[in-house]
Amino acid sequence: MSGTGGDSAAVWVLADPRAGTAAQALGIAERLGVPFRIVPMEWGPLAALPLPWPGLIGLSAQARAAIVPPWPRLVISAGRRSAPVSRWLRRQGARTVHCMRPGAGAEDFDLLVIGRHDAPEAAPNLLPILGATHRVSPxxxxxxxxxxxxxxxxxxxxxAVLLGGPVRGEGMEPSAALAIIERALPGAGSLLVTTSRRTGEPAGAALAARLAGVPGVLHRWGAAGPNPYAGFLAHADRVVVTGDSVSMLSEALATAGPVFVAGPPPGAPRHRALIAALEAAGQAVPLARYPEAPPRAPLDESGRVAEVVRARFLG
Structure with a gap:
């Protein structure tokens, strides 16, 4: 899943180094059906500052050197740090689509794609969505x-059991990870369990011991070989996901089966708001209700956003 355009591609994706942030922009670009160029965003020392003006000052020298004409027709970006770069490219004639709150200059973007859980203020350029865009397409x-x-x-x-970990912490408590597994086991024929970077080794080891002899697959973060994450989602009849990751929650909703949320995490109002919005929309239910859930259709916000972008800026 990478861009197929060269330096002269009409669509640029400003790819943040954080995979979850970059995936929001890439998830839209990959659904447009046109070649695009991925422009890596490597940050310099000023990137951490809240830069209020359009410009490339937050980028490293190497990243700035890669931003040269011919200028794109459309720029897709995500995250506060990419926003000044996107705004600068708009001054060069590009149309701009930005995911997440941009910080300063929200009115400078042609389209803002912001999750309803972030309570965005109504604006002519706003497209509110449920969750976040991502790359797990049909x-x-x-x-x-x-x-x-x-x-x-x-x-x-x-x-499928998708385990994250504390939003800011040193890993999931093994007892918490095991409690989720025990909740998911009744009525399950097999478990497809994956940990993430934030889950931590102690929880991973506890899971490995508990799941020995249980039908299924355990994929621990950093394990050798291909990552079966997309395969887990593709073959899951149900999904259990921790409520600490906007990306994992949104990706789980691309499946057709019921989605059960373990959480929300303490001290994370954005995640709590997202989970409440998903439950209100009938897209997810609390893990306490497992395995009962009403039927739901897969949620494809990335595809919906791509349709809007294609019609407005590439038609």
């Missing part, structure tokens, strides 16, 4: 279903 899930056919042989129902 095509990605279809490809993963073919790539990970071995998962289809596991007994059903197959329950």
């Amino acid at each position: 095509a990605v899930l279809a490809a993963a279903r073919e790539e990970w056919t071995s998962l289809a042989a596991l007994p059903g129902p197959r329950v």
Whole structure:
């Protein structure tokens, strides 16, 4: 899933070094059906400052050197640090689409894509969405279903368990990770469990010990070999996800089965607001209600945003 355009591509994606932030912009670009160029955002020492004006001053010298004409027709960006760069490119004639709150200069963007959980103020250039855009498209899930056919042989129902960890902390308590597993086991034919960077080694080790002999697959963060994350989502009949990651919550909703949320985490008002919005929309239910949940349709906000972008700026 990478850009297919060269330096002269009409669409540029400003890719933040943080994977979850970059995925929001890339998830839109990959659905447009046109070539695009990925422009890595490498930050210099001034990037941490709240820069109120358009410009490239927050970038490293190497990153600035890569931003040269011919200028794009459309720029897609995400995150506060990329916002001044996008605004500068708009002054060179590009149309601009930005995900997440940009900080200063919100009126400078042609389209702002902001989650409803961030309570954005109404504006002519605002497109509110449920959750966040991401790269887990229907095509990605279809490809993963073919790539990970071995998962289809596991007994059903197959329950994917996506574990994050504290938003700011030193890893998930092993007891908390095990409590989620115990909740997901009743009625599950097999478990497809994945940890993340924030889960931590102690929780990962506890999971490995508990899941020994349980049908399914455990993928621990940093393990060798290909990552089965997309395969887990593609083959899951149900998904259990911790409420500490906007990205994982949004990606889980790309599936067709019920989504159960373990959380929300303490001291994270944005995550709490997102989970409340998902529950109100019938897209997720608390883990306490597992395994009962009303039917739901897959949520494809990335596709919806791409349709708006294509019609407004590429038509």
